[in-house]
Amino acid sequence: MKRVFALLLILAPxxxxxxxxxxSPEEAKTDSASTPVESRMALNYLCGSDSVTLTATLSIKxxxxxLALENAPVEFAAxxxxxxxxxxxxxxxxEGNAVxxxxxxxxxxxxxxxxxxxATFAGTAKYPGANASVTAKPAKIKLFFSIEDSVHLLKVTxxxxxxxxEDVAIPKETVxxxxxxxxxxxxxxxxxxxxxxxxxxxxxxxxxGDTLGNLVVVAKIEEHDVFGFVQGQNVIxxxxxKQYYKAxxxxxxxxxxxxxxxxxxxxxxxxxxxxxxxxxxxxELVMIKRLSKKDKPLF
Amino acid sequence: MELEPKNPLRDFSPxxxxxxIQGYVWxxxxxxxxxxxxYAFFEQLFKGHEVTGMRDxxxxxxxxxxxxxxxxxxxxxxxxxxxxxxxxxxxxxPIIRMAEFITIIALLIGPCFILLCIGRLDxxxxxxxxxxxxxxxxxxxxxxxxxxxxxxxxxYLSLLRDLAVLRDYELLxxxxxxxxxxxxxxxxxxxxxxxQKRLNRAxxxxxxxxxSIAIIVYSVLAWIFSVTLQPGWHSTIFGPYxxxxxxxxxxxxxxxxxxxxxxxxHLEAYITQKHFVAVGLIMLVLxxxxxxxxxxxxxxxxxxxxxxxxxxxxxxxxxxYWPFIISNYIGVLLPLLVVGIKKFRTIGNITLTAIVxxxxxxxxxxxxxxxxxxxxYLPIQDARPEWLNYTATxxxxxxxxxxxxxxxLLFTLASKFITIVxxxxxxxxxxxxxxxx
Numbered sequence: 001m002k003r004v005f006a007l008l009l010i011l012a013p014x015x016x017x018x019x020x021x022x023x024s025p026e027e028a029k030t031d032s033a034s035t036p037v038e039s040r041m042a043l044n045y046l047c048g049s050d051s052v053t054l055t056a057t058l059s060i061k062x063x064x065x066x067l068a069l070e071n072a073p074v075e076f077a078a079x080x081x082x083x084x085x086x087x088x089x090x091x092x093x094x095e096g097n098a099v100x101x102x103x104x105x106x107x108x109x110x111x112x113x114x115x116x117x118x119a120t121f122a123g124t125a126k127y128p129g130a131n132a133s134v135t136a137k138p139a140k141i142k143l144f145f146s147i148e149d150s151v152h153l154l155k156v157t158x159x160x161x162x163x164x165x166e167d168v169a170i171p172k173e174t175v176x177x178x179x180x181x182x183x184x185x186x187x188x189x190x191x192x193x194x195x196x197x198x199x200x201x202x203x204x205x206x207x208x209g210d211t212l213g214n215l216v217v218v219a220k221i222e223e224h225d226v227f228g229f230v231q232g233q234n235v236i237x238x239x240x241x242k243q244y245y246k247a248x249x250x251x252x253x254x255x256x257x258x259x260x261x262x263x264x265x266x267x268x269x270x271x272x273x274x275x276x277x278x279x280x281x282x283x284e285l286v287m288i289k290r291l292s293k294k295d296k297p298l299f
Numbered sequence: 300m301e302l303e304p305k306n307p308l309r310d311f312s313p314x315x316x317x318x319x320i321q322g323y324v325w326x327x328x329x330x331x332x333x334x335x336x337x338y339a340f341f342e343q344l345f346k347g348h349e350v351t352g353m354r355d356x357x358x359x360x361x362x363x364x365x366x367x368x369x370x371x372x373x374x375x376x377x378x379x380x381x382x383x384x385x386x387x388x389x390x391x392x393p394i395i396r397m398a399e400f401i402t403i404i405a406l407l408i409g410p411c412f413i414l415l416c417i418g419r420l421d422x423x424x425x426x427x428x429x430x431x432x433x434x435x436x437x438x439x440x441x442x443x444x445x446x447x448x449x450x451x452x453x454x455y456l457s458l459l460r461d462l463a464v465l466r467d468y469e470l471l472x473x474x475x476x477x478x479x480x481x482x483x484x485x486x487x488x489x490x491x492x493x494x495q496k497r498l499n500r501a502x503x504x505x506x507x508x509x510x511s512i513a514i515i516v517y518s519v520l521a522w523i524f525s526v527t528l529q530p531g532w533h534s535t536i537f538g539p540y541x542x543x544x545x546x547x548x549x550x551x552x553x554x555x556x557x558x559x560x561x562x563x564x565h566l567e568a569y570i571t572q573k574h575f576v577a578v579g580l581i582m583l584v585l586x587x588x589x590x591x592x593x594x595x596x597x598x599x600x601x602x603x604x605x606x607x608x609x610x611x612x613x614x615x616x617x618x619x620y621w622p623f624i625i626s627n628y629i630g631v632l633l634p635l636l637v638v639g640i641k642k643f644r645t646i647g648n649i650t651l652t653a654i655v656x657x658x659x660x661x662x663x664x665x666x667x668x669x670x671x672x673x674x675x676y677l678p679i680q681d682a683r684p685e686w687l688n689y690t691a692t693x694x695x696x697x698x699x700x701x702x703x704x705x706x707x708l709l710f711t712l713a714s715k716f717i718t719i720v721x722x723x724x725x726x727x728x729x730x731x732x733x734x735x736x
Contacts, residue, residue, distance in 0.1 A: 252433050259432035267432060267441070270515070274445055277508050281452050284501035285486060288459075288494050292487020 035063040039130035041074075043119045047230045049140050051101045052078075056119035058096045060127055068096030069127060076100040077118045080110040081135070084118055104138055113137045113161055114226075134228065139170060141219045141232030145203070152203035152238055156191050156219050158230070169197025170227070178218045179207060185218065209239020308468055311718040314564050315465075316472045318715065329708040336701020339694040340415070348418055350694045357672040357689035362416040365699055367664045368548065369409030369706075370443075370520060371541070374513035375549015376402030377450055379581070381510040384457070385503065390577055393569040393720045397556045399454045400719075401549065402509070404709045406447055408702050415698055435523045442516040449512050453505040455484075459498060460723040463488040477716075517542050524667065530607035531600070531671040540592040547585035548660035554578050554653035556710070558646065560719050569720050572646055576638075579649040582656065583638040590631035593663075597627075607674060614670045622662040630659020 037060050044055040054076055058069045072092045077084045085108055090098040098119070109115045116135045123129030137160060144155040154177070158170040173193050178185035188207070191199030209215040214237050221230040251260060258264075318326075343350050353360045380398035383391035414420060430437040462485040465471065466478070488494055521541035524532040534540070554575065561570045600608040615623045637643045637652045669689050691699075713719075 254431050254433055256433065263432060267438075271441070271445065274449065274508060274512060277504055278448060278452055281456065281501040281505050284497045285456070285459075288488055288497050289486040291491060291494050291497075292489060 037062050037127055039069070039121060039123065039128045040066075041119060041121060041130040041132040043117065043132035043134050045117055045134045045136055045228045047104070047136065047138055047140075047228065049104075049142065049232050051103050052107065052115075052117070052138065054100045054102065054117055054119060056090075056092075056098045056100075056121075056132065058092050058098065058121055058130065068092070068094065069121075070094045070096065072096075072098070072121055072124075072127075074098040074100075075120045075122070076102070077120070078102060078107055079116050079118070080108050081114065081116045082110075083108070084116070104140075107138055109138070109161075111163065113163070136228035137226050139221070139227045139230045140167070141175065141221065141230055143217055143219055143232055143234035145234070145236045145238070152205070154201045154203045154217065156193070156199050156201075156232075158193055158197045158221065160227070169193075169195070170221075171195045171197055173197075173221055173224070175199060176220045176222060177201065178220065180216055180218065188217075191219075203236075203238055205238075205240075207239050208242055209237065211242050211244070213237045213239040213241045215239040308464060308718070308722045309470075310568070311564070311720065311722065312471055314714060315716075315718065322711075326708065326711060329704045329711070332704035333701045333708065336698045336704070339697035339701070343415070343694050343698075350692060352690045352692050352695060353416075354686045354689070356675060356687050357669060359416065359668050359672060360689050361665075361691040361695045361699055362412045363668050364661065364664045365702055366409050366412040366416070367520065367541075367668075368661050369405045369412065369702065370517065371545035371660070371664075372549040372552045373402050373405035373409060373450075374446075374517045374542070375546040376400070376405065376553070377446075377453070377509040377513040378546050379549060379553060380457075381453070381506040381513070384506040385510070390574055393566070394553065394557055394574055394578065396457070396717075396719060396721055397560065398549075398553055399457055400710055400713050401552055401556065402450050403454050404706055404713070406443075406450055407709070408706055410443055412698075412702065435519065435526055438519045439516075439523060442512075442519045446509075446512050446516045449505065449509055453502070453509045456498065456502045456505055457721075458484075458717060459486065459488050460490070461717055461721055463490065464722050465717065513545075514542055517545050528676070529671050530605070530611045530674060530676075531667065534596055534600075536592060536596060540596060543585060543588045543592055544660060544663060547582065547589045548657060550578055550582040550585055551653035551656035551660070554582065554650055555657065558650040558653075560714065561646075564714070564719060566720060572644075575646045575649045576644050579634070579638040579644065579652070582649075582653065583634050586631050586634040586656070590627075590635075593627050593631070607676060610674050611670060614674055615666060619666055619670055622666055625655075626659045626662040626666055630656055630663070 040059050040061055042057045044057070046053045046055070056074045056076070058072050058074065059066050060069050070092055073089050074092060075086060075089050076098075077086045079085055087102050088100060090100045092098045100119075102117075107115050114135055114137050116133055118131065118133040120131040121129050139158060139160045142157045142159075144157070146153050146155065156175050156177075158173060158175060159167040160170050162168045171193060172195070175191045175193060176187065177189045177191065178187050180186070186207075188204055189201050191201050193199045207215060214235055216233055216235050218231060218233045221227055223229065252263075351360065351362075376398045380395050380402065382388075383395055383398070414423070417423065426437070426440055430440065432438075462481050466481040466485045471478075488498070518538035518541065521537040525534050525537035527533060557570050557574065557578070560566060597612065601612055633652050633655050637648050673688055
């Protein structure tokens with residue numbers, strides 16, 4: 001018995017070492033129970049063709065741990081830098097993100113066309129408030145597709161509003177081109193816009209689309225000092241048609257209507273063999289029970 | 300000095316008739332651990348799997364490890380008891396029932412850990428209604444169900460003679476309901492030549508069946524892993540490797556059970572050093588096989604130098620260094636040394652070695668499941684450390700402890716219902732029906 005305890009004493013530290021690669025958030029929370037809480041907010045801005053998408057990311061910092069704050073109301077506003085107009089509220093998801101869209105036509109701007117966007121979390125008894133703002137000039141990217149001499153061409157134009165509210169070109173900027181895939185955006189090229197705010201790219205072949213060959217093409221101006229993030233997108237059926245694999249004969253895939261015949265036969269033979277023996281054993285038990293009525297007890 | 304058995308049933312009567320204060324304390328302790336597990340279970344049921352350490356990346360954790368472990372010792376019990384029975388091994392009698400109990404009890408507990416792992420228990424019946432034969436999970440469900448029936452029949456057949464003895468032994472001070480139960484379960488067995496013939500035939504057939512089913516079922520469990528392309532799992536030797544590891548861990552659990560019941564029920568006259576050495580030698584041979592399979596598996600992975608296999612082996616030798624050493628070095632070498640060298644073959648040493656082997660084999664299953672899932676082929680987005688790496692939470696440990704406690708409790712209750720050592724033919728090979736009253 002003493003040896004058993006000695007063994008457990010030796011192995012206990014090994015176990016604790018082996019299974020403690022790091023502390024879990026729950027443990028960290030407990031450790032920092034007395035540490036003051038700080039709320040933090042980041043505001044991201046994406047200008048689309050018809051609307052502006054604002055994403056406020058709210059988190060709390062407690063000691064060394066930063067956690068997303070879920071279900072918190074965030075108020076969004078936009079203004080010309082002097083006055084601010086509230087547009088509405090959204091609640092954060094489990095990632096701490098609150099997303100809000102504002103129609104591009106209703107944005108208040110200053111004389112230079114700049115709009116200041118704001119997001120505010122008023123705070124609760126448990127968590128202090130936080131706010132963030134970002135200033136950018138609304139812009140638009142449009143995508144056009146054409147075929148010239150059997151060459152597929154993608155034309156991109158980028159525009160901004162002038163003081164009179166008219167669309168004018170954004171010259172000499174770089175536009176990145178992507179196609180959304182399962183996990184991220186696949187970059188297919190970039191275009192340098194000319195003086196007229198226009199650029200052209202030969203569209204790559206052999207990109208797999210959906211079953212009809214449809215591809216979503218996304219054009220972006222990224223991290224611009226004035227325009228921030230601007231995005232436009234369009235759909236074209238220039239992709240390779242996706243062919244879903246269809247098994248001609250039953251196969252191992254789970255989506256095939258029926259299992260391969262060899263598999264069914266093997267399973268049936270095995271199950272029949274095994275259960276037949278079970279039935280035989282049960283039959284012998286029944287016979288033992290019947291025999292008891294005929295014989296005298298030995299014990 | 301080895302003691303000679305005299306009258307087994309008279310010796311075993313106290314364990315069937317009454318429970319000591321220590322026995323009640325033991326049962327209360329086990330119930331308390333099970334209660335903690337029940338609390339953890341409801342915590343998981345109401346809050347979801349968020350309370351466990353399992354996340355999108357590592358979707359299998361301690362629950363699956365426990366499932367493999369318990370199923371392993373169950374199959375080992377079936378293999379050992381079936382083999383000893385078929386070969387009419389002379390020394391098998393005092394220990395064969397423990398092996399049979401291990402089979403059934405572990406087989407009942409193991410699948411419960413799968414249920415704990417399933418997120419949507421309300422859709423469990425889909426397995427029956429919409430199960431696809433193409434899926435290894437369906438193979439496993441069919442195999443385990445078949446195995447449970449087979450093991451119950453085998454256990455019942457091997458209990459029948461003793462049930463008849465308990466029914467007819469009038470000196471036994473038991474409540475009426477238990478006597479009636481023995482009477483019903485004994486099926487009127489009186490040991491006539493015809494009954495003996497039929498019983499022996501059925502038991503022999505079922506012994507052969509449980510051996511083959513155990514091998515097939517545990518291979519199916521191994522195939523759930525090896526049919527995937529995951530690094531560390533995609534191996535052709537996983538089937539036999541799992542079977543060997545199962546019997547190895549089961550032989551160690553059997554030794555621990557032998558030691559415990561020998562101490563608690565004072566069975567020194569029945570379970571002697573000879574039995575410990577015999578099962579210890581089985582364990583030794585299995586240790587050598589287990590070591591061979593382990594070495595073969597890792598050598599080919601290491602030499603093949605596939606990127607993900609290399610990453611996995613690096614992970615095993617860095618972050619999982621101690622579990623790897625205990626599992627694959629200490630767990631293999633210790634039985635070879637202790638049982639292999641004659642002067643070390645004491646009951647205490649062999650039991651101590653068996654405890655180390657059980658821990659090593661549990662860690663072996665942990666190392667098969669977790670590090671592989673921590674090194675996936677596809678990168679995941681939003682790779683937070685707590686999502687990438689797995690650490691079991693108190694909920695999982697509590698339910699693990701509850702599983703072990705249920706195993707101990709059922710074993711305790713089974714030993715209160717029927718003698719832990721068969722009272723028929725305990726003196727050795729029975730050429731004729733032998734009842735030691």
